[in-house]
Structures are given as C-alpha cells and as structure tokens.
Amino acid sequence: MFAKVVCLVLLCMVVVAFPPHAEAITCSQISASLAPCLGFLQGGALVPRCCYGVKSVVAAARTTTDRQSACRCLQAAAKSFRGINLGNAAALPGRCGANIPYKISPTTDCSKYI
Secondary structure, three states: OHHHHHHHHHHHHHHHHOOOOOOOOOHHHHHHHHHHHHHHHOOOOOOHHHHHHHHHHHHHOOOHHHHHHHHHHHHHHHHHOOOOOHHHHHHHHHHOOOOOOOOOOOOOOHHHOO
C-alpha cells in the first residue's frame, strides 16, 4: 500500500513539474474567431460576436510566439481580403475593449512585439 502511495505522489510531482505544452494559436483559429468581424472590417456595424472573437484571440495569444503568430495571421488577412477598411481594422481591438500591442495592418512588423 505504501508503494502505491509513493508512486501516486511521484506521478503528481511529475505532472506538476512538467505540465503539458499547449498548442500554439493557429491562423485557422484566428480566422474562425474573427469571422464575425468581416462586416465591420468592410465598413458595416460592429456586432457583439466580433468582440467576443477579438477577446478570445487576445486571451489565446499568451506567449511571445503566440502573439507574433497572431500578428502575422492578422497581417496576412489584412493583405488578402479585398474591401477591408484599414482604419476599422486598426480600431477593432480598441472598439472591443481589447488591448493588443500592435496595429492590425499589412505593414506591421510583427517581430517587434513580445
């Protein structure tokens, strides 16, 4: 019985010492989260679901790598979609009450943000 308790304690210590590594945020996750924002980005109204998506992306981008990946995904999206109002894209985080350290723009240098 004592050996089982010791094994259980050791197992718990290993799990705490080496937590599983979370997956990095992906462009497809960002795209799905921000899909409700497309209307606003093209000059329409800002809908609550958009802000929920913005805040979920900010919350998911916990590490420097995640933040830089998210920045690159947003930058690529800003370049690829036609009809995007870049002023609305830059204003989106602030309008949703989210804080990101860069402007959503095709010219943002994502490597500068940590």
